[in-house]
Amino acid sequence: LRIARASELARGDALVFSYPEDGDDCMVVRTADGELVAYRQQCTHLSCAVVYSREHDRLDCPCHDGAFSVRTGAVLFGPPPRPLPQILLEQRGDEIWAIGPAPTEES
Numbered sequence: 001l002r003i004a005r006a007s008e009l010a011r012g013d014a015l016v017f018s019y020p021e022d023g024d025d026c027m028v029v030r031t032a033d034g035e036l037v038a039y040r041q042q043c044t045h046l047s048c049a050v051v052y053s054r055e056h057d058r059l060d061c062p063c064h065d066g067a068f069s070v071r072t073g074a075v076l077f078g079p080p081p082r083p084l085p086q087i088l089l090e091q092r093g094d095e096i097w098a099i100g101p102a103p104t105e106e107s
Helices: none
Strands: 002-005 014-018 025-030 036-040 051-053 058-061 066-069 075-077 087-092 095-101
Touching: 002 014, 025 087, 025 095, 036 087
Parallel strands: none
Antiparallel strands: 002 095, 014 025, 025 036, 051 058, 058 066, 066 075, 087 095
């Protein structure tokens, strides 16, 4: 699935997209160092929507004060029991494509 143009995402920007189906909310972030990463947008605690905190360079769950690493999806603090599921990306020229879920330790 084509998500966006890479040139549309400045460092510290985030964009919500649906993948693999409509209603399956995910988020792509261009980190402060320019890396593109994407995750499911549902907190692994109680499925609240996580948001990108540019100020702290992490993904925050405002419902129960949880946070995840923007680089790995790992839990930084709070009640989430596991990392955010990562979405694999591929850049084709200026286009960013979601190409599938990243393998997990459980799979």
